[in-house]
Amino acid sequence: MHDLHRKKLYSLFEDGQDSLVYLKGGEIMYRYDTDFEFPFRQESNFWYLSGVNEPDFHMLLDLQREEYHLFAPKRDDQYAVWHGFIKSQQTYQNEYDPDHLHYDSELPSVLKEFDPKTIYCLNEEHVEFLEELYNDAEFDTEALPDAITYCRSLKTDWELDQLREASRINSIAHRAVMKSVEPGQYEYEVKAVFDYHNRRHGLLHEAYNGIHASGKNSAVLHYVDCTDRIDKDDLFLIDAGYEYNGYSSDFTRTFPADGSYSDLQAGIYQAVLNAQKEVLNSTKAGVKMEDLHLQSARVIMQGLKDLDLVYGEVDELMEKDIFALFYPHGLGHFLGLDTHDVGGYPKGVERIDRPGLKYLRVRRTLEPNMVLTVEPGCYIVPALLEPAFENEDKASHLNESKLREMFEFGGVRIEDNIIVTEEGYENMTDVPKEIEEVEEIMRG
Numbered sequence: 001m002h003d004l005h006r007k008k009l010y011s012l013f014e015d016g017q018d019s020l021v022y023l024k025g026g027e028i029m030y031r032y033d034t035d036f037e038f039p040f041r042q043e044s045n046f047w048y049l050s051g052v053n054e055p056d057f058h059m060l061l062d063l064q065r066e067e068y069h070l071f072a073p074k075r076d077d078q079y080a081v082w083h084g085f086i087k088s089q090q091t092y093q094n095e096y097d098p099d100h101l102h103y104d105s106e107l108p109s110v111l112k113e114f115d116p117k118t119i120y121c122l123n124e125e126h127v128e129f130l131e132e133l134y135n136d137a138e139f140d141t142e143a144l145p146d147a148i149t150y151c152r153s154l155k156t157d158w159e160l161d162q163l164r165e166a167s168r169i170n171s172i173a174h175r176a177v178m179k180s181v182e183p184g185q186y187e188y189e190v191k192a193v194f195d196y197h198n199r200r201h202g203l204l205h206e207a208y209n210g211i212h213a214s215g216k217n218s219a220v221l222h223y224v225d226c227t228d229r230i231d232k233d234d235l236f237l238i239d240a241g242y243e244y245n246g247y248s249s250d251f252t253r254t255f256p257a258d259g260s261y262s263d264l265q266a267g268i269y270q271a272v273l274n275a276q277k278e279v280l281n282s283t284k285a286g287v288k289m290e291d292l293h294l295q296s297a298r299v300i301m302q303g304l305k306d307l308d309l310v311y312g313e314v315d316e317l318m319e320k321d322i323f324a325l326f327y328p329h330g331l332g333h334f335l336g337l338d339t340h341d342v343g344g345y346p347k348g349v350e351r352i353d354r355p356g357l358k359y360l361r362v363r364r365t366l367e368p369n370m371v372l373t374v375e376p377g378c379y380i381v382p383a384l385l386e387p388a389f390e391n392e393d394k395a396s397h398l399n400e401s402k403l404r405e406m407f408e409f410g411g412v413r414i415e416d417n418i419i420v421t422e423e424g425y426e427n428m429t430d431v432p433k434e435i436e437e438v439e440e441i442m443r444g
C-alpha cells in the first residue's frame with residue numbers, strides 16, 4: 001500500500017534526473033534527562049511513504065529509477081538485552097519490501113555512489129544531518145513538503161479504510177462513555193472508560209490530547225487537565241480519538257451529566273446541531289470550507305437570537321464579528337496520519353485576519369477523497385465576553401445580564417468525521433447526537 005504512496009509522489013517530480021528524496025525516520029524520545037521512554041510513533045511523512053513504524057530508519061527515493069532504498073539501524077547485543085529482539089535484514093525485507101535494503105551505516109557510501117545533483121528534504125534539520133555525510137549536492141526543502149502534502153490530502157482507498165476502522169472503534173468508545181457518565185465522577189474516570197474501550201480493540205495510540213471536560217471546562221478549547229469532579233447540572237464535553245495504523249479519529253459529543261438537557265442546554269445544543277446538519281447538507285466536492293464555516297456561524301447566531309442571548313439581525317451579528325465571541329475556532333480540519341492533517345492551506349493561500357476565521361484550519365475547495373472533521377461549537381467564554389461588554393458597538397448586541405448568569409455554563413461542540421464525495425459525503429461517525437437519542441442512550 002505504501003508502494004502506491006511512493007508512486008503518487010514520483011509522479012509529482014517530472015524531472016527526477018540525478019535527484020534523490022531523503023527522509024529521516026523518527027527516533028525514540030525521552031522524558032527530560034531520564035531513561036523514561038515515550039511510546040514510539042513514527043513521523044507521519046515517513047510512515048506515509050514506508051509503512052515503517054519503528055525508530056531510527058532512513059530512506060532515499062531515487063527519482064530517476066523510481067527505486068526505494070530503506071536504511072535500517074544496525075543493533076548490537078546490548079540492544080537485545082535491554083530493548084528487544086533484533087530483526088534480521090530478511091525480516092525487514094519481508095515486512096517493508098524496499099527495492100534495496102541497507103544498514104544505516106551505509107548511508108554515506110550509497111550517497112557517494114549516486115552522486116546526486118539535487119537532494120529533496122523535508123526541512124533544514126534533515127539537510128544539516130545529511131550535509132555531514134555528503135555535501136556535494138544541492139539541497140531543496142521547498143518541493144518535497146509541498147508534494148507530500150498534496151499526496152496526503154487526497155486519500156487512497158486503502159487510507160479511507162484505515163480511517164473508517166479508526167472511526168468504527170472510536171464510535172464504540174464514545175457510546176460507552178455516553179452510557180457510563182454520572183454526576184460525582186471525576187473527568188479522569190471518564191477518560192479511563194474511553195481509553196479502555198479503544199485499547200481493548202487494539203488501538204494503542206491516542207490521536208491527540210483528548211478533552212474530557214465538565215461544566216465551565218467545556219468552554220476551554222484545548223482543556224487537558226482532566227481532574228475535576230462532574231456536577232449534576234454540568235454539560236460534559238468529550239473530544240477524543242485514537243489512531244488505527246496511524247490514521248486518526250476525532251469525535252466530539254456534549255451531553256448533560258445527569259442524562260437530561262435543561263432548557264438552556266437544549267437550546268444551545270440544538271443551535272449547534274442545526275448548524276452541523278445544515279453544513280453537512282451543503283458538503284460536497286466544489287464547496288469552499290470557509291463558506292461552510294460562515295454558514296454554520298449564521299445558524300448558531302440565529303439560535304442565540306432565539307434564546308434572547310444576542311440582539312440584532314444575523315447579517316449584522318456576522319458583520320460585526322459577534323459570532324466570533326461564541327464560536328472562536330474553525331469549522332473543521334483535515335484528518336489523516338495527523339489529527340490536524342496537512343494540506344489545509346494550499347500554497348499562496350493565507351489565513352484570514354478576522355476574529356472567528358483566523359483559526360480556520362482549512363481554506364480549500366473540497367475534493368472527493370478529502371477527509372475532514374465538521375465541528376461547529378458555541379461557548380460562553382468570559383475572557384471574550386467581558387471585553388465585549390465594555391465595547392459599546394458589541395455590547396448593544398449582547399444580553400449582558402443573561403450571559404453573565406451563564407459564565408459557568410461551558411460550551412457545546414459536536415464533531416463528526418467525514419469523507420468528501422462528488423455528490424456529498426460519507427459520515428464515518430456513528431454516535432448519537434439528536435437530543436432524544438442521547439438522552440435515551442444515557443438512560444441505558
Ligand SMILES: [Mn+2]
Nearest residue numbers: 250373375415
Ligand atoms: Mn477536531
